[in-house]
Amino acid sequence: MLNEKLLEVISHEGVVTIVSWNNNEPHVANTWNSYVNVTSDDRILIPAGGMQRTQKNVDQNNHVKIALGSKEVMGFQYPGAGFVIEGTAKFVESGSDFDMMKEKFPWLTRVLEITVSSAKQKI
Numbered sequence: 833m834l835n836e837k838l839l840e841v842i843s844h845e846g847v848v849t850i851v852s853w854n855n856n857e858p859h860v861a862n863t864w865n866s867y868v869n870v871t872s873d874d875r876i877l878i879p880a881g882g883m884q885r886t887q888k889n890v891d892q893n894n895h896v897k898i899a900l901g902s903k904e905v906m907g908f909q910y911p912g913a914g915f916v917i918e919g920t921a922k923f924v925e926s927g928s929d930f931d932m933m934k935e936k937f938p939w940l941t942r943v944l945e946i947t948v949s950s951a952k953q954k955i
Contacts, residue, residue, distance in 0.1 A: 833948055834874045837905070841913050842868050844902035850878070850944070851897045852889035852921070861886045865900055869933065874948055879933050879940035880923065886944070887923050896921040896946060899954075907955045914955045919948040 842865050850861045861883050869877040876898070880887070890896065901914030924930050924943040933943045 834870055834951055837913060837953060838915050838917075838951055839870065841865070841900060841902045841905050841915060842870065844904040846900060846902040846904075848878070848898055848900040850883075850886060851899075852886045852893070853895075854889040854892040859885050859889055865902065867937065868900070869936070871929070876917070876919070876946040876948060877929055877933055878944040878946070879937035880942040880944050881939050883923075883942075883944065887942070890921045890923065890944075894920045894922060898946065901955065908953070912955055913953060915951055915953050917946070917948055917951045919946045919950075921946045 846865045848863045848865055848868060852859050863878055867879055896919060898917045903912040905913040907913040922945050924945050930943050934940055
């Protein structure tokens with residue numbers, strides 16, 4: 833599901849926007865492409881040091897959207913490629929994925945794990 837273009841975008845720095853919502857109120861959090869890790873089964877792992885509001889929303893409604901991009905990657909017609917990814921999320925506080933991420937990002941307190949349901953290139 834996560835194609836080569838998306839993986840190329842993730843390999844270049846850019847802003848990642850995470851949108852969660854509960855009670856019809858969206859919440860936006862941001863991180864960096866360099867913090868995004870993709871597993872062999874196409875889950876997305878993002879270190880979380882804060883994201884308390886995101887976690888409260890995910891505990892009530894586990895659907896999330898993320899948008900990410902890089903101007904360093906060729907898009908459909910011009911330099912710059914971006915994606916919108918939808919999926920279900922949970923916060924992980926232990927286990928092998930947590931340990932691997934903690935080694936890379938010692939400051940994290942949890943890992944945001946997203947199981948991707950769709951990934952669409954927008955630009």
